[in-house]
Amino acid sequence: MAVRGGIWGILLLIMATFAIWQVTSGKARIDGDVLSLIGLEKTDDTARKPDIETVRDLLANDANQAIIMVSANQQDMLETATRALASDITNIPGTKSVSLPGYDAGNLARLSDFYLPHAQSLLSDRDRALLRDGNGEAVYQNAVKTLYAPASMLSAASLRADPFSLLPVFLAELGNKLGSSGIVQRDNHFHTPIIISLSPDLRRQGPDIAWVGKVNDAIANAQSTADQSDGLTIAKTGQVFFAVAEATAAKSDVQRIAIIATLGIFAMVLSVFFSPLPLIGTLITVGSGLIAGIAAVTLIFDGIHAIALVFGASLIGISVDYALHYLVLPADGKSPTARVATIRSGLSLGLLTSVCGFAVLAISPAILLAQIAVYSIAGLIAAYVTVLFILPLLPVRSVKHRSLIPRAYQKFDDTLRRLQLPRLVRGVGALAILGGFAVCVLFIPTDDDIRHLGHGNDTLTTQARLIGDTMGMGGNPVFIRIDGADSQTRLQTGEAVQNALRPLIKDGTVGSGFGLSDMIPSIKRQDENRTLIKDQLFETYAPKLAPLLPINIQTPNPDAPYLHADADAFAQFPELANLHDGMTDIVRLNAVTDANAVATAIADIDAARLINPRATITDQFAHYRNWATAGLAIALLIAGILAMARYGVIRGLCVLGTPAGAMLVALGGAAAIGITINFFTIMALFLVFAIGADYVIFFSESQKHGQQDATRFAVFLSLISSILAFGLLASSSVPVVSAIGTIMAIGLPTAWVLSYAMCPTSVKADQSDA
Amino acid sequence: MTHRWFASLAVSALTLFLVAMLSVIPARADGTAPKADLPSAATPTPISDQQYLTGSFTLERHLDGFDAPLTSTGEFALSPRKGLIWQNLKPFPDTTVMNDQGITRKHDDGTFETIASGARFHQFIALISAVLAGNWDPLSDQFTVTPTKTKTAQDDPGWQVTLAPKDNNGLSEQVSQIVIKGDEFVSHVTLHKSSSDRDEITLRNQKRHDLPLPDDLANLLSGNSD
Numbered sequence: 001m002a003v004r005g006g007i008w009g010i011l012l013l014i015m016a017t018f019a020i021w022q023v024t025s026g027k028a029r030i031d032g033d034v035l036s037l038i039g040l041e042k043t044d045d046t047a048r049k050p051d052i053e054t055v056r057d058l059l060a061n062d063a064n065q066a067i068i069m070v071s072a073n074q075q076d077m078l079e080t081a082t083r084a085l086a087s088d089i090t091n092i093p094g095t096k097s098v099s100l101p102g103y104d105a106g107n108l109a110r111l112s113d114f115y116l117p118h119a120q121s122l123l124s125d126r127d128r129a130l131l132r133d134g135n136g137e138a139v140y141q142n143a144v145k146t147l148y149a150p151a152s153m154l155s156a157a158s159l160r161a162d163p164f165s166l167l168p169v170f171l172a173e174l175g176n177k178l179g180s181s182g183i184v185q186r187d188n189h190f191h192t193p194i195i196i197s198l199s200p201d202l203r204r205q206g207p208d209i210a211w212v213g214k215v216n217d218a219i220a221n222a223q224s225t226a227d228q229s230d231g232l233t234i235a236k237t238g239q240v241f242f243a244v245a246e247a248t249a250a251k252s253d254v255q256r257i258a259i260i261a262t263l264g265i266f267a268m269v270l271s272v273f274f275s276p277l278p279l280i281g282t283l284i285t286v287g288s289g290l291i292a293g294i295a296a297v298t299l300i301f302d303g304i305h306a307i308a309l310v311f312g313a314s315l316i317g318i319s320v321d322y323a324l325h326y327l328v329l330p331a332d333g334k335s336p337t338a339r340v341a342t343i344r345s346g347l348s349l350g351l352l353t354s355v356c357g358f359a360v361l362a363i364s365p366a367i368l369l370a371q372i373a374v375y376s377i378a379g380l381i382a383a384y385v386t387v388l389f390i391l392p393l394l395p396v397r398s399v400k401h402r403s404l405i406p407r408a409y410q411k412f413d414d415t416l417r418r419l420q421l422p423r424l425v426r427g428v429g430a431l432a433i434l435g436g437f438a439v440c441v442l443f444i445p446t447d448d449d450i451r452h453l454g455h456g457n458d459t460l461t462t463q464a465r466l467i468g469d470t471m472g473m474g475g476n477p478v479f480i481r482i483d484g485a486d487s488q489t490r491l492q493t494g495e496a497v498q499n500a501l502r503p504l505i506k507d508g509t510v511g512s513g514f515g516l517s518d519m520i521p522s523i524k525r526q527d528e529n530r531t532l533i534k535d536q537l538f539e540t541y542a543p544k545l546a547p548l549l550p551i552n553i554q555t556p557n558p559d560a561p562y563l564h565a566d567a568d569a570f571a572q573f574p575e576l577a578n579l580h581d582g583m584t585d586i587v588r589l590n591a592v593t594d595a596n597a598v599a600t601a602i603a604d605i606d607a608a609r610l611i612n613p614r615a616t617i618t619d620q621f622a623h624y625r626n627w628a629t630a631g632l633a634i635a636l637l638i639a640g641i642l643a644m645a646r647y648g649v650i651r652g653l654c655v656l657g658t659p660a661g662a663m664l665v666a667l668g669g670a671a672a673i674g675i676t677i678n679f680f681t682i683m684a685l686f687l688v689f690a691i692g693a694d695y696v697i698f699f700s701e702s703q704k705h706g707q708q709d710a711t712r713f714a715v716f717l718s719l720i721s722s723i724l725a726f727g728l729l730a731s732s733s734v735p736v737v738s739a740i741g742t743i744m745a746i747g748l749p750t751a752w753v754l755s756y757a758m759c760p761t762s763v764k765a766d767q768s769d770a
Numbered sequence: 771m772t773h774r775w776f777a778s779l780a781v782s783a784l785t786l787f788l789v790a791m792l793s794v795i796p797a798r799a800d801g802t803a804p805k806a807d808l809p810s811a812a813t814p815t816p817i818s819d820q821q822y823l824t825g826s827f828t829l830e831r832h833l834d835g836f837d838a839p840l841t842s843t844g845e846f847a848l849s850p851r852k853g854l855i856w857q858n859l860k861p862f863p864d865t866t867v868m869n870d871q872g873i874t875r876k877h878d879d880g881t882f883e884t885i886a887s888g889a890r891f892h893q894f895i896a897l898i899s900a901v902l903a904g905n906w907d908p909l910s911d912q913f914t915v916t917p918t919k920t921k922t923a924q925d926d927p928g929w930q931v932t933l934a935p936k937d938n939n940g941l942s943e944q945v946s947q948i949v950i951k952g953d954e955f956v957s958h959v960t961l962h963k964s965s966s967d968r969d970e971i972t973l974r975n976q977k978r979h980d981l982p983l984p985d986d987l988a989n990l991l992s993g994n995s996d
Contacts, residue, residue, distance in 0.1 A: 145864045148829065148842035150856045151873060151885075155965040156833035172885070548861070550836040 008389040015295040022298035055613040066238030068194040073231035088218040094202040094211040102183040102192035118563040119162035120556040121526035124173040131536040140541040212244040235463035245457040253732040261724040275397040285323035292382030293375040308371035319383030321718040328714040336392030346701030354690040357635030416756040427650040430657025437664040447676035448622040453736040480587040490585040491522035511591025516579040520565040625679040654758040659692030666747030684743035692751030699759040822849040825976035834966040852991040
């Protein structure tokens with residue numbers, strides 16, 4: 001025994017070292033960003049990215065940006081306050097850059113250098129419409145007036161390349177497509193944005209809370225130094241603010257709950273054994289499960305997602321069952337090997353059932369679920385081995401039956417042992433439970449909307465809406481995805497999309513839309529422009545313009561090089577990368593008031609599809625929920641087969657009916673208080689299933705070794721620890737955390753009670769023993 | 771942010787032009803407190819918000835490699851509260867209005883076309899107002915202001931100021947230097963562009979008037995075609 005324990009201890013140390021090395025060396029990072037791992041599905045279609053991946057990439061880019069809107073009733077005051085606040089934010093560690101669209105001058109030279117050689121391939125929508133209608137006179141008149149306009153930026157070089165001054169109009173229109181910016185006046189108030197780019201490492205490495213705190217301090221300082229008469233108000237938006245608000249709320253809840261749960265479990269174990277040794281045994285068991293889980297996930301995957309980590313860690317609730325199951329065994333003068341032998345079959349069957357359940361998740365195409373499965377299976381096996389090999393090495397400490405918890409347990413136990421149901425009734429009851437559970441899962445309303453998962457922050461939501469309404473910035477982004485085998489096809493589709501959007505932009509349904517084709521027209525469009533410019537402008541108006549210009553106006557060269565969306569363009573304008581990815585182009589929409597209208601407008605364009613990131617992520621979680629639900633059903637089936645093989649049909653059904661009944665009551669109870677089904681509640685049901693199955697299996701197996709009393713007490717202690725660890729989550733203010741806690745808080749006590757009802761033979765055995 | 775490139779197009783042009791036009795204000799008046807770092811002759815004279823300025827101009831646009839400049843003449847009106855009206859008369863009539871709402875062009879049919887818009891244009895009008903108040907400071911954020919010629923004789927009231935854009939803004943990509951000359955009023959502005967082109971603006975017949983603006987000018991500044 002000691003040798004096996006030693007070997008296992010060494011293996012645990014190796015696994016711990018490996019896991020720590022993997023995480024600290026960055027080979028396998030723990031990623032807390034919800035967007036970073038979802039959607040990394042195994043797919044055979046390598047040519048086309050799933051929407052969720054596109055959304056993830058786009059939102060990951062947006063996540064590095066924050067917007068602060070400063071408002072005041074005097075422009076001078078607005079500028080002073082904005083510049084001061086921007087300066088403060090620039091100095092905050094984690095800020096990559098700060099720009100002030102209202103006051104910064106742009107890099108016009110770079111833009112002119114890029115476009116000027118292609119000026120006679122570019123037309124604004126307005127000029128193109130004029131030339132197409134044969135109204136070249138208006139374009140010519142504009143060119144003449146621009147020559148003498150006071151605020152004209154024309155130069156000798158620009159006139160040679162663009163004698164009709166078409167490019168400035170093209171650029172001005174391009175600016176409008178990008179949406180409003182700078183300074184906006186509304187209701188006698190002036191508003192201007194501060195655009196903040198965050199260091200890419202800020203959110204991954206976790207100091208975002210400190211950054212947000214310092215930004216809040218800077219805002220508070222700006223507001224405190226302003227006179228009330230200035231009407232200075234400051235609003236902010238950006239994923240970082242929402243994420244920190246959610247994390248802060250969740251962290252506060254979880255810290256409170258964790259402290260209560262830890263102290264409670266410590267107090268429970270100490271009060272039952274009057275010794276720290278069982279506590280150490282429990283910690284070793286739970287710890288070995290966590291170590292093995294992390295080691296396995298980091299060995300197989302490149303990283304571990306925070307959601308997988310949290311759910312994997314929740315196997316504490318199961319592994320603590322294993323430890324307590326052994327620790328409460330009476331000493332009886334038996335050898336450690338003999339003591340372990342009395343619970344081995346129960347532990348093994350419990351482990352097998354749980355492993356089968358979690359293994360089902362591993363076959364889903366979702367990496368997230370696969371990580372949870374690997375973490376849980378490795379962790380449970382490690383906890384199981386620890387109980388068999390290491391706990392027997394610890395000195396035995398007996399339960400102090402006269403302490404508070406054993407005495408309280410005795411009262412519950414006496415009451416529950418009176419639950420005596422005929423075998424047939426139990427069997428029918430189990431069938432009814434299974435049927436009811438199936439109906440319940442099918443018909444209880446589901447809600448996968450990601451907005452309902454979080455705590456929500458009314459202030460931030462209001463400010464985000466205000467910034468969106470005022471500046472046309474921030475808010476829930478909406479994109480149009482354009483797929484195509486080659487660049488030109490996608491650019492032409494992008495131009496068709498812009499044509500379709502034009503009426504919506506005109507009537508205000510869409511604030512603006514901007515895509516790659518706006519900056520780089522397709523060659524087809526450039527050819528059309530060249531033809532229009534040559535036929536409608538040069539042929540008629542070049543002779544008229546020539547006397548005004550001391551240059552020889554050259555007819556556009558039909559063989560001039562085209563403007564291409566190539567590596568050179570992307571090198572000059574890295575921002576274009578946000579509009580293109582592989583065989584997908586993106587049109588970004590701002591201030592969309594009716595997404596359905598947009599979808600309808602582009603419905604006839606086959607290669608274009610509206611993507612609402614919120615809806616896409618919601619669909620993704622619905623997909624996860626469906627897989628988890630299917631996994632749960634398969635796990636129940638496997639558990640049923642195992643139980644019936646072990647105990648016979650009726651008893652097997654009763655064993656299966658216990659976790660199923662616990663899940664049914666948990667679902668019904670949660671639904672009664674307004675909790676809807678989503679991926680996370682299904683995963684909570686998984687835990688109810690695994691822990692509930694342990695309870696009834698331990699009950700059933702204990703009869704074979706005459707350890708019924710000890711086993712029922714171990715299950716009771718396990719119930720208390722699980723309630724402390726998970727049930728208290730129900731008190732969280734974060735909806736998803738509260739929902740998980742509620743499911744556990746209802747499901748686990750139900751499983752405990754049903755274990756008595758569905759497995760009464762153990763009670764009879766006790767009575768006969770007595 | 772990509773959109774700043776485009777938004778800056780009109781703003782840069784207007785900045786340069788308005789900075790040049792800042793010097794249209796009367797340069798001397800009794801009771802003006804001189805600035806500590808500039809000679810008193812280069813110190814603008816405050817002008818009341820209840821006044822406006824009119825005059826005529828000749829704009830010669832010298833383009834590198836072109837033999838002759840593009841020359842236009844016309845009239846202007848500047849109100850520190852309302853904005854600037856620039857009326858080309860030759861070779862083609864054309865009216866451009868610049869105020870804190872942006873730049874608009876009046877067409878022959880009386881309609882207005884917005885060339886650039888946005889509340890940000892307020893800052894340019896604010897610059898004018900600040901200078902009219904005898905304060906060069908608003909320019910010092912974007913330009914290094916240097917008096918390169920000062921009063922040399924009792925009967926020579928001439929002065930010259932050179933503005934060099936600072937490197938911390940996009941103006942330096944558009945203009946290399948602005949030289950302003952004047953006596954009682956500004957008489958000449960040279961705007962040297964980074965492209966080796968330059969605009970020469972000669973101003974004449976400046977007069978200061980009390981508000982209200984005549985109806986035709988008021989209508990132009992308010993965007994009213996009537």
